[in-house]
Amino acid sequence: MAYYLTADGGTESLRARIHDLTGRCLGQQAVPYGTRFSPGARAEQSPEDWWQALVAATAGAIADAGIDAAEVEAMCFATTCCTVVALDKDGRALRPALMWMDVRAHAEADAVLATGDKALAINGAGKGPVSAEWMIPKALWLKRNEPWVYDAAETICEYQDFLTLRLTGERCASLDNAGLRWHYSSRDGGWALGILRALGIEDLAGKWPARVVPPGEVVGTLTVAAAHALGLRPSVKVVQGGADALIGMIGLGVAQPGQLALITGSSHLQFGVTEAPLHAPGVWGAYPDIVYPGRWIVEGGQTSTGSIINWLRRFCGGSLDLDALNRKAEALAPGSDGLIVQDHFQGNRTPYTDPLSRGAIIGLTLAHEPHHVFRAIMEGIGFGTRAILEAFRAGGYASTEITVGGGATASRLWMQIHADTAGLPVRIPASADAPSTGSAVLAAHGAGRFASIDDGISAMVRPGTSIDPRPENVARYDEIFQRYRALYPALKGVLG
Numbered sequence: 001m002a003y004y005l006t007a008d009g010g011t012e013s014l015r016a017r018i019h020d021l022t023g024r025c026l027g028q029q030a031v032p033y034g035t036r037f038s039p040g041a042r043a044e045q046s047p048e049d050w051w052q053a054l055v056a057a058t059a060g061a062i063a064d065a066g067i068d069a070a071e072v073e074a075m076c077f078a079t080t081c082c083t084v085v086a087l088d089k090d091g092r093a094l095r096p097a098l099m100w101m102d103v104r105a106h107a108e109a110d111a112v113l114a115t116g117d118k119a120l121a122i123n124g125a126g127k128g129p130v131s132a133e134w135m136i137p138k139a140l141w142l143k144r145n146e147p148w149v150y151d152a153a154e155t156i157c158e159y160q161d162f163l164t165l166r167l168t169g170e171r172c173a174s175l176d177n178a179g180l181r182w183h184y185s186s187r188d189g190g191w192a193l194g195i196l197r198a199l200g201i202e203d204l205a206g207k208w209p210a211r212v213v214p215p216g217e218v219v220g221t222l223t224v225a226a227a228h229a230l231g232l233r234p235s236v237k238v239v240q241g242g243a244d245a246l247i248g249m250i251g252l253g254v255a256q257p258g259q260l261a262l263i264t265g266s267s268h269l270q271f272g273v274t275e276a277p278l279h280a281p282g283v284w285g286a287y288p289d290i291v292y293p294g295r296w297i298v299e300g301g302q303t304s305t306g307s308i309i310n311w312l313r314r315f316c317g318g319s320l321d322l323d324a325l326n327r328k329a330e331a332l333a334p335g336s337d338g339l340i341v342q343d344h345f346q347g348n349r350t351p352y353t354d355p356l357s358r359g360a361i362i363g364l365t366l367a368h369e370p371h372h373v374f375r376a377i378m379e380g381i382g383f384g385t386r387a388i389l390e391a392f393r394a395g396g397y398a399s400t401e402i403t404v405g406g407g408a409t410a411s412r413l414w415m416q417i418h419a420d421t422a423g424l425p426v427r428i429p430a431s432a433d434a435p436s437t438g439s440a441v442l443a444a445h446g447a448g449r450f451a452s453i454d455d456g457i458s459a460m461v462r463p464g465t466s467i468d469p470r471p472e473n474v475a476r477y478d479e480i481f482q483r484y485r486a487l488y489p490a491l492k493g494v495l496g
Contacts, residue, residue, distance in 0.1 A: 002073040002447070005061070005232070006439035007054055008244055009079035009159055011035070011101070011266040011307070014050060016057035017433070018065035018072070019440035021449060023460030025431065026067065029060025036096065041103045041346065041355060044096035047085050047162050054163060058230045074218075074237040075167075076443035078435040079159040081243035082133040082181050086142060086153040091165050094149050098138050101267070101303060101346050103355035105137035108144070112136050112195060119183040119192035122287060125279035129353040133303075135182040136195060139204050156207045160242060168220035168238050172211035176242025179290035180299075184212065186289045213240040215247065215291060216442045216453055239446030244435040245269035245301075246291050251437030252403045252429055253461040255292055255454055260389075260399035262418070263434060264406030266310075267349075268302040268381065270388050272397050280395025282351030282388075292453060298397055300388030301349040305381045306407055308345050308359070312377060316370055328371035330413045334379070334420065334476040336372045338363040341380030342487045351391040352488060358495050360487065378414045379477075382421030383484040389422055403427045405434030412467075420473035421481065430462040437461060 003026070004019045015030040033049040054077075062069050082100035085093055098104075113120065113128040120126045130137065135158070142150040155161075158181075160174050178184035183192035190212070196202045213219055219238045227234040241247050245263040249271050254261035261271045274296045278286045286296035304311075313320045329336075345359035361373060392398070402424050408414050409432040419426045431437050441456035450456040 001071055002449070003065070003067055003071050004440045004443040004447075005058060005072050005075035006436045006443065007057065007075070007077035008433070008435045008439070009050055009077060009163070010244060011080055011099070014053035014057050015436070016054065016061040017436045017440075018061050018067060019436070021444060021459070023431065023437055023440060023462065025433065025436065027061050027063070027065025029057045029064055031057045031060070035099065043099040043102040045083070045099055047093040047097050047159070050159060050163060051166055055229050058232075062231065069231050070233055072232055072236055074239050074443040074447040076239040076241045076439040076446065077160070077163060078241045078244040078247035078439050079163065081158065081177050081245070082135065082138070083159040084135060084138045085157060085159065085162050086149050087155040087157065087162065087165070088152060089154040091155075093162075094152055095146065097159065100133055102138070103132035103347050105141040106132040106355045108132070108137035108140040109134065109355070111140065111199060115195050115198035117192060117194040117198065119185065119188070119195055121279050122183070122285050124281045124283065124353070127281055131349060131353050132355045133181070133349070136199075136204070140199055140201060143201055153207055155209060156204065157209055161209060164219055164238065164240075167222055167226045169223050170211070170220045171209045172213050172219055173209040174240055174242040175212050175214040176246055176290045178212055179287045180243055180246065182208070214289065214293070215240050215242050216445045218446045237447055239443045241439050241442055242290070246271065246297065247438035247442065248405050248434030249291055249438065250441050250453060250457060251431070251434030251439075251461060252405045253457050254403050255457055258399055260402050262385065262402050262404045264306060264404060264408035266305070266307040268305040268385060270300040270385065270392070272298045272392065272399060274298060274397065278396055280391070282391030283395045283397075284350060298392065298395075300351065300392065302343060302381065302384045302388070303347050303349045304343065304345040304359070308343060308377050308381070309374075311345060312370070312373060320370060325371045325374045326411055326413055329375035329378070332372065332375050334473050335480055336376035336379060337368065338365070339368060339372055339376035340480065340484055340487065341376045342484070342491060343377070343380040343384045348488075350388055357488065357492065360491055362487065378411075378417050379421065379480070380484065382417045383481050385418060386421050386481060387485065399424070401425045401427055403429070405429065405432045415467050416470070419467050419469040421477045423469050423474045425469065426467040428464045428467070430464040432464070
């Protein structure tokens with residue numbers, strides 16, 4: 001029997017899973033790691049924590065599955081994207097990694113946009129803005145503010161690439177991440193050297209991995225040291241994965257034009273598939289070949305979603321019972337008794353791409369309780385998703401349904417709110433752990449079990465439940481959404 005090890009390196013933990021060829025998860029283990037937040041919207045993690053989490057989670061998943069580790073044929077993993085790390089010649093981190101949600105490089109992002117390079121077509125059809133989350137702004141920040149780190153770096157890469165190097169000894173980048181966040185184009189010469197020249201950092205291209213590998217292709221096999229650490233055979237194939245949300249598209253079965261994936265977790269990401277380039281204001285992409293050969297991906301995203309729920313729990317002293325809150329919130333009518341939340345607690349990714357925008361809870365009275373705020377947060381996030389879908393439609397990409405994966409699917413209420421605020425049916429596959437299922441598809445494809453990623457989806461992704469919008473709620477949310485849209489320009493004038 002052949003099995004596949006997957007790992008989902010998320011914002012707060014790494015979860016390893018064991019899958020079979022039908023896509024079933026047989027066992028899993030999550031290992032948490034910490035994040036250091038500091039003023040200026042900074043967030044950092046230790047790359048060594050990622051490795052230790054992978055080692056511990058792998059052992060736990062194999063034990064939970066009750067399989068013989070010798071039967072693991074291949075592995076593939078997905079991680080947070082835009083989590084940037086600088087490595088020395090031995091592959092050791094020179095400083096903590098700048099997490100995806102770290103947006104200190106907003107001035108550098110403006111500098112990237114100011115180059116006017118043709119590669120900026122993926123940033124709102126060249127009109128921008130460029131996100132401070134992305135690779136080039138963060139690398140430029142290192143060059144300007146920590147030149148000793150930049151100069152000493154043999155490799156500047158991402159979380160994904162750090163694990164690949166530790167596992168295989170190969171310095172390579174994922175086409176998925178590079179095409180998504182490094183302004184790399186498989187259709188237009190590779191690296192965006194024009195941007196680097198304009199910024200005076202041409203040497204950055206030499207610090208990036210020379211090999212760029214698409215998802216589903218075998219990078220190599222485990223080194224002896226990595227095999228020993230993980231308790232696996234050295235012959236285990238390491239198959240290229242990519243950004244957790246995009247690999248999640250595969251796990252949701254979203255592969256055809258007109259479909260829409262919503263990946264939930266600490267943040268929300270929205271992805272659609274096109275057969276031709278599409279560039280529009282408020283939309284990121286379209287990115288060629290980064291998931292499926294010959295297809296483009298359009299993108300939207302919300303920086304803080306599930307993380308706002310976690311913030312509410314911390315804000316209330318950590319004592320909130322989310323299940324009880326969910327039950328109370330379900331009894332409320334749409335609108336949370338007059339509360340509206342702007343979901344920009346860590347800036348806005350799209351459609352405004354404003355890292356300095358801030359969250360807000362509007363309409364508070366002495367009568368409001370935590371469950372009112374809880375529901376208003378879910379509604380505000382739903383409105384944020386709707387704003388992105390409207391930007392998609394204005395750019396020429398419309399979907400008739402939303403396929404959702406990730407942690408938010410555990411809340412039936414939140415899924416109903418998403419259906420009602422968007423006015424579209426929500427589909428949830430049998431396994432909502434989309435990045436893990438997507439990684440399993442890629443691992444099996446890389447091992448030669450399926451001729452294509454599409455064939456792997458057909459075999460390993462199973463349909464689940466559907467939630468239809470309620471017409472009376474849709475009408476109410478249509479009215480509230482207009483007030484939500486008015487918040488951003490109004491608060492921008494107040495908060496700067």
